[in-house]
Amino acid sequence: MTTPRPIRGDLVAAAVLLVVLALVSVLVGVGRLSGADGVELVLVSRLPRTAAALLTGAGLAIAGLIMQTLARNRFVDPMISGSGESAGLGILAMTILAPGASIALKTLAASGAAFVGTALFLVLARRLPPTEPYLVPLFAIVYGGVVGALTTAVAWEADLLQYLSIWTNGEFSAVMQGRYELLWVISALVAVAWWVADRLTILALGRDTAVGLGLNYTVMQQAGLAIVATIAGVSVATVGLIPFVGLVVPALAVRRYGEDVRAVLPIIAAGGAGLVLSCDIVARLLRFPYEVPVGTVLGVVGTAAFIAVLLARPRHA
Amino acid sequence: MAHSLAPHADQEPRTARRERIALAALGLAAVVAIALSLTVGLKGNLAFALELRTMRLAALLQVGVAIAVSTVIFQTVTGNRILTPSLMGMDALYLLIQSVLVFTLGAVGFAALPSGLLFLGQATALALLAAVLFVPILARRSDMVLLLLAGVVLGILFRSLTDLVARLIDPNAFAVVQSATFADFNTIDETLIVPCVVVTVIGATLAWRSRHLLDVMALGEADAVGLGVAWRRAALGLVLLVGILVAVSTALVGPVALLGLLVVALAERIVGTTRHAVLLPAAALTAVVLLVGGQTILAHVFGNTLTLGIVIEFAGGLLFLLLLLSSRLR
Numbered sequence A: 001m002t003t004p005r006p007i008r009g010d011l012v013a014a015a016v017l018l019v020v021l022a023l024v025s026v027l028v029g030v031g032r033l034s035g036a037d038g039v040e041l042v043l044v045s046r047l048p049r050t051a052a053a054l055l056t057g058a059g060l061a062i063a064g065l066i067m068q069t070l071a072r073n074r075f076v077d078p079m080i081s082g083s084g085e086s087a088g089l090g091i092l093a094m095t096i097l098a099p100g101a102s103i104a105l106k107t108l109a110a111s112g113a114a115f116v117g118t119a120l121f122l123v124l125a126r127r128l129p130p131t132e133p134y135l136v137p138l139f140a141i142v143y144g145g146v147v148g149a150l151t152t153a154v155a156w157e158a159d160l161l162q163y164l165s166i167w168t169n170g171e172f173s174a175v176m177q178g179r180y181e182l183l184w185v186i187s188a189l190v191a192v193a194w195w196v197a198d199r200l201t202i203l204a205l206g207r208d209t210a211v212g213l214g215l216n217y218t219v220m221q222q223a224g225l226a227i228v229a230t231i232a233g234v235s236v237a238t239v240g241l242i243p244f245v246g247l248v249v250p251a252l253a254v255r256r257y258g259e260d261v262r263a264v265l266p267i268i269a270a271g272g273a274g275l276v277l278s279c280d281i282v283a284r285l286l287r288f289p290y291e292v293p294v295g296t297v298l299g300v301v302g303t304a305a306f307i308a309v310l311l312a313r314p315r316h317a
Numbered sequence B: 001m002a003h004s005l006a007p008h009a010d011q012e013p014r015t016a017r018r019e020r021i022a023l024a025a026l027g028l029a030a031v032v033a034i035a036l037s038l039t040v041g042l043k044g045n046l047a048f049a050l051e052l053r054t055m056r057l058a059a060l061l062q063v064g065v066a067i068a069v070s071t072v073i074f075q076t077v078t079g080n081r082i083l084t085p086s087l088m089g090m091d092a093l094y095l096l097i098q099s100v101l102v103f104t105l106g107a108v109g110f111a112a113l114p115s116g117l118l119f120l121g122q123a124t125a126l127a128l129l130a131a132v133l134f135v136p137i138l139a140r141r142s143d144m145v146l147l148l149l150a151g152v153v154l155g156i157l158f159r160s161l162t163d164l165v166a167r168l169i170d171p172n173a174f175a176v177v178q179s180a181t182f183a184d185f186n187t188i189d190e191t192l193i194v195p196c197v198v199v200t201v202i203g204a205t206l207a208w209r210s211r212h213l214l215d216v217m218a219l220g221e222a223d224a225v226g227l228g229v230a231w232r233r234a235a236l237g238l239v240l241l242v243g244i245l246v247a248v249s250t251a252l253v254g255p256v257a258l259l260g261l262l263v264v265a266l267a268e269r270i271v272g273t274t275r276h277a278v279l280l281p282a283a284a285l286t287a288v289v290l291l292v293g294g295q296t297i298l299a300h301v302f303g304n305t306l307t308l309g310i311v312i313e314f315a316g317g318l319l320f321l322l323l324l325l326s327s328r329l330r
Helices: A008-027 A035-071 A083-097 A103-125 A135-157 A161-168 A181-195 A197-203 A207-212 A217-238 A245-257 A261-285 A294-312 B009-039 B046-078 B090-112 B115-139 B144-168 B171-180 B190-209 B211-217 B221-226 B231-253 B259-271 B276-300 B308-325
Strands: none
Touching: A008 A035, A008 A261, A035 A103, A035 A181, A035 A197, A035 A217, A035 A245, A035 A261, A083 A103, A083 A135, A083 A161, A083 A217, A103 A135, A103 A181, A103 A217, A135 A161, A135 B144, A135 B308, A181 A197, A181 A217, A181 A261, A197 A207, A197 A217, A197 A261, A207 A217, A245 A261, A245 A294, A261 A294, A294 B144, B009 B046, B009 B259, B009 B276, B046 B190, B046 B211, B046 B231, B046 B259, B046 B276, B090 B115, B090 B144, B090 B231, B115 B190, B115 B231, B190 B211, B190 B231, B190 B276, B211 B221, B211 B231, B211 B276, B221 B231, B259 B276, B259 B308, B276 B308
């Protein structure tokens, strides 16, 4: 294990930065913030949007951390490794089979599909030779692509391609009061992750060691899978697919602060929240007064960071 | 030359016969697919329908040959049977060049340029960029999986950049770019067919003339240099050729990510050899059978409900996963 850096100072800095970003996020936009209308605008649109970005970012980063623990590989991200794509497939199936279902039911279907899709990925990924750390992410990306192609084919058949594009490109422009509240589930899931953090750290040591230390390996694995799948389901159903947050933030944080899940969990949550919120602010400013989907901005920022992580990493995985 | 390299001289006739039979069978299948694509369900104004179908057929043939040949060359130069130009993001790079052009020239300026000239410029830009980006990477091919992963992520980066540039231009221009980023075998830009076919014929001829060089390069850099090949120069020339072939196929139908992988893997199984004099035509014929036959089946059996692009992506992705799982990587 690498020697962890002192984390408390960085955590305080991250918290300050988050507050500043949230303020900027509330102030940025087309509408004016003066008078009574301004207050309403803030309450109905700006604050929900800011909260949604913070919650999604924190959730995706934590989901990435847990996914990386389960796959025992630092280069996987639920959103591009099949969880997000499976969640989309679940929503699509729900839309075709039960068009009138509520958003909560669709979210449930998305989470269920994400659970199955992620579990299948983990089973398959375990068969890859452990000597090749890059094989897992490569496999993951193509696996996600296959699930995505299947989803596209189904959507094409059902004439729902345009509908599909709503959640394949994550964005916050539709987030308003009444349209994002399910995302608060993520804060509960982050709390659960915090509660089981030490068991996740042990899980990362591998089956033999973990069982030797008295961990119920299978139950813990299912629990981790459930957290990842629910975060994927909730975020895809409400704001769409936002790639690379779950890969880049945990990979960088763990390299800097070490692998103790309880220690790195707060900074990872803050890092994910800050990354998504700042990308959303950039997305709103790039072509003001129009906006660009945050998923597109993160596609560029995230892949660039991914390549940097890949090429700059130390020789051990 | 490859003949003299064969380990057992007495086995030669049998393998040669097998290769000949396999090639002939592939050729026959291709002819059948072509004939069916021209005749099945023909009705109405015959002359018009035939002209339309011939145009589409020419485009499919051209794309199939370009993708098959470029993939075989790329795999030989990289010494890896799982790498394809599009996995390394080359077709995404082409689309990025295109969207940057639309962004800088505007939709009207873009449309005002003669399409043949524009296309040649884009193809040249792609070939040069590909050489600049990929030859240095290929020189350090110690960790193939890292290279592959970096290529895949690079491809996603190019696609995201294309999408971002597309969002920054005005909505009309956005539609121009958007239509180019989906593989589409039904609407094909007719003005591009002739220049694309010409470039593909030249490219395929060059590849065919390099078949013995490719056989030697398949032995790896050290052995090839030992046998008198100027490795870097040859690799550079071949990557340039790959870039141009990728440009012609992407220009006509858009990105078909895993078709090359699918085609070459199938062709290699069918002919049972990696000798380029056999593998090059076999891969091209397999591509023609898959594309022309697939398009005909999709159009007439499934009533055009599925697009070939999606089917290829799905089937190619599954094959890729199987290849990874069976660890045929090394």
